[in-house]
Amino acid sequence: MTAGSEARAHPGRRRGVSVDAFKAILAKDLRVELRTLQSVPAMALFAITTFVLFRYGLDRTTLSGSLAAGVLLATVLFAAILAINRLFVAERDEGGFDAIRLAPVDGTALGVAKAGALMVYLLVLEAITLPVFAIFFLDSWSGLPALAGVLALTDVGLAALGALVSVIAANSRARDLLVPLVLLPLLVPVMIAAGNAAEPLLAAQGPDYGGIGKWLGFLALYDMTFIAVGFAVYDFLLED
Amino acid sequence: MAEAASVQIATPPATSAAPIAASARGLWREFGELPVLRDVALELHRGETLVVLGPNGAGKTTLLRVLATLLRPTAGEVSVLGCSLPRESWRARGRIGYLGHEPLLYRDLTGAENLRFAARLQGLGPGAPGRIAELVDRVGMSRRADEQVRTLSAGMVQRLAVCRAILHEPELLLLDEPSSHLDPEAAALVEPLLATAPDRARVLVTHEVDSGLAEADRVLALRAGGAVAYEGPANGLSAGDARAIYGGAP
Numbered sequence: 467m468t469a470g471s472e473a474r475a476h477p478g479r480r481r482g483v484s485v486d487a488f489k490a491i492l493a494k495d496l497r498v499e500l501r502t503l504q505s506v507p508a509m510a511l512f513a514i515t516t517f518v519l520f521r522y523g524l525d526r527t528t529l530s531g532s533l534a535a536g537v538l539l540a541t542v543l544f545a546a547i548l549a550i551n552r553l554f555v556a557e558r559d560e561g562g563f564d565a566i567r568l569a570p571v572d573g574t575a576l577g578v579a580k581a582g583a584l585m586v587y588l589l590v591l592e593a594i595t596l597p598v599f600a601i602f603f604l605d606s607w608s609g610l611p612a613l614a615g616v617l618a619l620t621d622v623g624l625a626a627l628g629a630l631v632s633v634i635a636a637n638s639r640a641r642d643l644l645v646p647l648v649l650l651p652l653l654v655p656v657m658i659a660a661g662n663a664a665e666p667l668l669a670a671q672g673p674d675y676g677g678i679g680k681w682l683g684f685l686a687l688y689d690m691t692f693i694a695v696g697f698a699v700y701d702f703l704l705e706d
Numbered sequence: 707m708a709e710a711a712s713v714q715i716a717t718p719p720a721t722s723a724a725p726i727a728a729s730a731r732g733l734w735r736e737f738g739e740l741p742v743l744r745d746v747a748l749e750l751h752r753g754e755t756l757v758v759l760g761p762n763g764a765g766k767t768t769l770l771r772v773l774a775t776l777l778r779p780t781a782g783e784v785s786v787l788g789c790s791l792p793r794e795s796w797r798a799r800g801r802i803g804y805l806g807h808e809p810l811l812y813r814d815l816t817g818a819e820n821l822r823f824a825a826r827l828q829g830l831g832p833g834a835p836g837r838i839a840e841l842v843d844r845v846g847m848s849r850r851a852d853e854q855v856r857t858l859s860a861g862m863v864q865r866l867a868v869c870r871a872i873l874h875e876p877e878l879l880l881l882d883e884p885s886s887h888l889d890p891e892a893a894a895l896v897e898p899l900l901a902t903a904p905d906r907a908r909v910l911v912t913h914e915v916d917s918g919l920a921e922a923d924r925v926l927a928l929r930a931g932g933a934v935a936y937e938g939p940a941n942g943l944s945a946g947d948a949r950a951i952y953g954g955a956p
Contacts, residue, residue, distance in 0.1 A: 490826035498814045561810035564776055565870075568810075569827035570800030705792075706778045 487571035491579035496586060498556065505552055506587050509545040513595040516541045517602050529603040535664035538599055539657055542592065542617065543624070543650075549587050550628040551645050553580050554636035563636075567704060577700030581629035581693075588621040609673030613664055616678075619685045620660040626692040627652055633703050659684040724751040726785070727878050727907030728773055733782035735768055735932075742768045743932040746782070750924060752877070755908040757918040757940065760928035760952050766911045767807065769928070770880045773909060774804040787877055800828055803876030805884050805900075809867035813856035817847060817866040820855060821873060828874040841869040846895050860887040868896050879908045915945045927952040 499505055520537050521527070529537060557563045557576070566576050596614065600607050631649045635641040663681035666674040726749060733746040743765040750756045758766045771777040773786055775795040784791040789798040804810075811820045818838065825834035842851045845865040855863060864887040871879070884900055885893045902908050902921075912918040919925070922940035927948060929935045935952045936943075 486829065487827050490823055494812070494815065494819075494823050497819070498812065502814050556812055556814075560812050561808040562812065564804075564806070564808070565810040565824065566827060567776055568774065568799055568802065568804055569824075570796065570829060571827055572796075705795075706776065 484572045484575040487566075487569070487575035488579045488582070491566070491576055492582045495579065495583040499583070499587070505549040506590050509548050509587065509591045510594045512548060513541050513545045513591060514598055516544070517595070517599060521602050526603075528605050530605075530668055530670035532661065532665045534603055534668040535661045537603070538596075538613075538668075539620070539660050539664065541595070541599075542588070542620070543653065543657065545591060545595075546584070546588060546624050546628060547646055547649065549584055550632045550649065551642055553584060553629060553632040558636050563704065573701040573704035574697055576704060577629055577633060577696050580632070581625040581696065584628050585621055585625040588624060589618070592617050592621070604668070605670075606672055609667035609669075612673060612675065612678075613667045616660060616663045616667065616682070616685075619663075619682060619689065620656060622689040623656040623685060623692060624653070626689060626696055627656075630692065630696050630699070633700065656685065656688055659688065724753050724904075725788075726750070727752045727754070728756075728784075728786050728909065730773075730779075730784045731782060733769075733772065733784055734780045735765070735772055735777060736780045741780075741932060743772070743779075743928075744934075746926075746928070746932070746934055748924075748926050748937055750907050750909065752907050753902060753904045754923040755902050755910055755921050756924045756926060757922035758909060758911045758926045758928065759913075759915060759918065759948055760935075761930050763930050764928035764952070765932035766928060767882055768932075769926075770804070770806065770882050770909060770911055773878075774802055774806075774880050775799055776804075798878075800874060801877045803871040803874070803879045805867055805871040805880070806882045807886075809855075809863045810870060811855045811863060811866055814854060816852050816854055817842070817858070817862075817869075818851040820866065821851075821869055824870050824873055830874060834873075837873065838869070841873065841899070842866075844895065844899060845869055846892065861889060861892055864888055865892055865896060868899060872899055877906055879906060881908060882911045883913070884910070915948050919943060919945055919948060929953055 566573070592614065596610065596617070600610060628649060631645055631652070635644040635648070638644050659681045663678045663685065666676070666678055728748070728750045730746055730748045733743055734741060735743040746769065748756065758769060760766050768777065772779055772784060772791070775786070775791060775798055778792045786798045787801050789795070791798070811817070815823065821838045821842070822834070825838060830837065842848050845868060847862060847865050850858060850862060855866070868884065879900060881900060884896065888896060910918060910921065919940055924938065925936060925940045925943055925948065926934065927936040929952055
């Protein structure tokens with residue numbers, strides 16, 4: 467018996483290794499990001515610069531309510547686009563699409579792993595920028611824990627939809643234009659729901675938790691819809 | 707319709723009792739309106755090597771990518787390892803080793819990390835580290851396997867790409883100019899790893915007609931534009947014949 471045949475655990479070649487493939491692709495992406503720092507530092511720098519621009523552009527030292535929610539969510543959204551544009555660059559330029567299609571794994575593993583990587587990037591981004599936002603604009607920090615929850619739910623939608631649009635755009639010559647042009651209209655419902663959920667948490671008189679449940683429910687429904695769409699179409703999108 | 711070869715080969719077609727590893731009939735592939743493969747037919751048995759010859763633009767790489775399940779045929783019947791393409795592509799994947807023009811290695815990972823990643827995608831078990839160490843040693847890359855691919859020379863990257871292509875012991879090897887970027891010493895290290903075996907078939911795309919014919923059991927010669935000039939056994943076919951058939955330089 468050769469080392470290779472000992473190594474081969476699944477000689478039957480089936481589509482059953484997708485969970486391990488998902489973990490392998492996610493680990494690979496996070497390893498590359500840690501090594502090259504290509505996405506998250508750029509996102510964080512963009513977000514902090516944007517806060518500075520808002521602070522001096524609006525000429526306000528404090529923000530509250532819908533204006534605070536809008537500044538925060540718009541900044542996170544545009545920072546996310548930086549990462550979404552780069553999400554499949556290595557797969558496109560270094561043959562990752564071919565390498566994955568040559569393996570006995572479902573293309574869904576790639577799409578879900580990319581959404582997972584984007585989710586991690588967004589969580590790290592918010593861990594950095596939410597305190598900066600609070601320092602720049604908030605008098606009271608008491609709503610921040612709940613606001614972090616709203617952002618996490620928003621991130622799921624951004625990641626699910628961002629990975630989906632990114633894979634569609636990956637093989638297009640106009641991919642840098644395609645991502646914002648397709649993604650932003652699709653994210654309008656997410657931004658409306660996230661804004662309405664965040665607004666009472668950032669109220670000038672302190673956070674108000676009443677009435678945000680329906681918006682969180684809407685966010686969760688939207689997230690689940692695009693997670694399901696991703697599961698349904700990734701395998702087809704990755705084929706020739 | 708395939709054009710008839712202008713050079714007559716005296717030797718009758720050889721037949722093999724081994725199972726068919728790959729076959730195609732009436733294979734067309736178009737990019738937009740442009741046909742790249744026109745009515746290609748081929749047959750390859752296990753244990754055999756099919757050498758694909760032809761000038762630039764003859765569709766050799768496209769043919770290899772169709773057989774690798776990376777491109778769908780526009781028309782025609784294609785079967786690889788008993789799986790009808792594209793319907794059963796997923797059943798053939800993991801049994802094919804593909805070495806194309808791109809190494810399919812991530813530049814920001816090390817060679818060893820790339821091979822471990824490939825092993826996980828292929829579903830290799832706990833023996834994978836041993837297999838990787840063995841292959842890396844055989845291609846003479848043990849000392850450089852922990853360096854990022856972006857820091858390696860093209861020849862070193864090609865050696866790692868060979869390891870990636872055969873890591874999972876594929877039943878069908880698809881090789882597109884496998885010795886490109888390799889110096890003679892490296893080519894000698896890699897050659898036995900890519901050699902044919904009783905349970906393995908090979909499709910070898912090459913511009914080196916003499917060395918290609920020396921390894922060939924069967925030959926597929928494509929003309930510019932993707933039409934078949936010759937498909938049949940290699941015995942009795944000289945390098946001069948082959949060049950004359952596909953319209954290459956004499």
